[in-house]
Amino acid sequence: MLVGLYTLMGLGLNLEVGFAGLLDLGFVAFFAIGAYTVGLLTSTGQYGVAHWSFWAAVPVALVVSLIAGFLFGLPILRIRGDYLAIATLGFGEIIRLLALSDALRPWFGGSQGILAVPKPNIGGFEFSGPMQIFYITLVSSAFIAFVAARLRDSRLGRAWMAMREDEDVAEAMGINLINVKLLAYGIGGAFAGMGGAIFAALLGSIFPHSFNLLISINVLALIIVGGMGSLPGVVVGSLFLVGLPELLREFSDFRFLVYGAALIIMMQVKPAGLWPAAAVRRELLKEEPVGAVTEGPVAERAEA
Amino acid sequence: MGILASQQLTKRFGGLIALSELDLDVAERSIHSIIGPNGAGKTTYFNCVTGFYRAEEGRTFFNTQPIDTLTPDKITQLGIARTYQNIRLFANMTCLENILVGMHPHLKSSWMGAILSTPATRQDEAQAHEEAIRLLQFVGQRGKGDYLARNLPYGEQRRLEVARALASRPKLLLLDEPTAGMNPRESMDTMAFIRRLRDELGITILLIEHNMRVVMGISEIITVLDFGQKIAEGTPDQVRNDPRVIEAYLGTRRGVAGVGA
Numbered sequence: 001m002l003v004g005l006y007t008l009m010g011l012g013l014n015l016e017v018g019f020a021g022l023l024d025l026g027f028v029a030f031f032a033i034g035a036y037t038v039g040l041l042t043s044t045g046q047y048g049v050a051h052w053s054f055w056a057a058v059p060v061a062l063v064v065s066l067i068a069g070f071l072f073g074l075p076i077l078r079i080r081g082d083y084l085a086i087a088t089l090g091f092g093e094i095i096r097l098l099a100l101s102d103a104l105r106p107w108f109g110g111s112q113g114i115l116a117v118p119k120p121n122i123g124g125f126e127f128s129g130p131m132q133i134f135y136i137t138l139v140s141s142a143f144i145a146f147v148a149a150r151l152r153d154s155r156l157g158r159a160w161m162a163m164r165e166d167e168d169v170a171e172a173m174g175i176n177l178i179n180v181k182l183l184a185y186g187i188g189g190a191f192a193g194m195g196g197a198i199f200a201a202l203l204g205s206i207f208p209h210s211f212n213l214l215i216s217i218n219v220l221a222l223i224i225v226g227g228m229g230s231l232p233g234v235v236v237g238s239l240f241l242v243g244l245p246e247l248l249r250e251f252s253d254f255r256f257l258v259y260g261a262a263l264i265i266m267m268q269v270k271p272a273g274l275w276p277a278a279a280v281r282r283e284l285l286k287e288e289p290v291g292a293v294t295e296g297p298v299a300e301r302a303e304a
Numbered sequence: 305m306g307i308l309a310s311q312q313l314t315k316r317f318g319g320l321i322a323l324s325e326l327d328l329d330v331a332e333r334s335i336h337s338i339i340g341p342n343g344a345g346k347t348t349y350f351n352c353v354t355g356f357y358r359a360e361e362g363r364t365f366f367n368t369q370p371i372d373t374l375t376p377d378k379i380t381q382l383g384i385a386r387t388y389q390n391i392r393l394f395a396n397m398t399c400l401e402n403i404l405v406g407m408h409p410h411l412k413s414s415w416m417g418a419i420l421s422t423p424a425t426r427q428d429e430a431q432a433h434e435e436a437i438r439l440l441q442f443v444g445q446r447g448k449g450d451y452l453a454r455n456l457p458y459g460e461q462r463r464l465e466v467a468r469a470l471a472s473r474p475k476l477l478l479l480d481e482p483t484a485g486m487n488p489r490e491s492m493d494t495m496a497f498i499r500r501l502r503d504e505l506g507i508t509i510l511l512i513e514h515n516m517r518v519v520m521g522i523s524e525i526i527t528v529l530d531f532g533q534k535i536a537e538g539t540p541d542q543v544r545n546d547p548r549v550i551e552a553y554l555g556t557r558r559g560v561a562g563v564g565a
Contacts, residue, residue: 156418161397168376172356172377173472
């Protein structure tokens, strides 16, 4: 279950960090925004505003987190590298503290959170338990992964990767950095918003404490472990990161010590990740590249 | 006024004057070189033209349109492309992808179209791939499309960088030391290649070059810079015999010999 949610977030952050090279340490904010949107729209408790069904609220959550991504991107367009990481870190904390604050308590419930978020249902069938909701997670992960794959192979995906490689040169290639960055934050945010929406339905309640920095860090770690920019790597990474602590239960108190050591060893042994992105993998295996060759006149524009 | 014209261009870095009231006019379909000792402001001029730097004073026109206030992406869309002194390819992308990025301004597909994989997007992408492969062939790298750019040998990286620049369908191509680090044989090949760009594709070429054999062999007009100022301009013969040029290069024996060669 948790693996699925981490996969959703991982796919979103992978789009920002893996594809576009924009390090984001406040990624949990989008997860929170998705969760709160669904919570507020569907809750039958005191903070519920609309009593919508889960299915109507999810598209809204996607749009809200998309817009949040755009707005979040605006002030940090010109920031690069380490400074970007710090700025995004701040953003994650701002959202959490806003949700927790007393000033906004009448709307977001402060530390008491939002309760009585109903379970999704289709025509009488209720996705009541974690097992049922797992299927929703599975389907949406598959869908989001599909969208991410399409984007990766598109003009926008190439623009992201060019920006990751060399921002100045990308701009000199005619790429509008502002558009491309905002789209990375927006779409990446929407992916995480999807995860948050399901999270709200799963728990049936939302508390600001759920959205702490550690989640952002974990999502980043799973991308690195899985392989930067690799979509299967996100799934492998979240299995590893969520699964490993469970396997390490027998070490009890030393669990996270072993866990940390495992991460360090992994990075030493497989720095490109467990399932590296296609291009990297090809190079590692030293496969003979298949050059597509077509006959044709030397650049048609010669006559122009 | 030529395809590119700068008037009284001045660029300062703090107290240092990198370009001083520079007038430069590049005729359409010409091969025009900028030479000068290190630190003369050659690359700074390229950076001003392409929008990386903003000149403090003076103006630059491309096809009579002022471009001083435009961002680099807008300038590229107008038809100016460049290469870099120290190769700046997208190292972890394949050769084909590098060229496809270069085509960015001409492709129309939106991100929504990409997600839905609409017929228009698919057609756009298919055409782009075809053109990219043609460009690879044009620079003699047929079949190398799937190599990562960083794994190409040095000379091929330079050529791929030109292919990427050509992908934006430029009218004016700025080449920053295209033969740097090449042996005489490779330099001659590059000269022939640059001529082809002009003759076959009709692209105006403005290049910075230190190799005097290349400069004298290929240029129609040469502009000589020293300390950000234009000290001479003319045909290779005129420049070669200009006393001020000889003086600027006097510090290095090789430079004098080169100019004389």
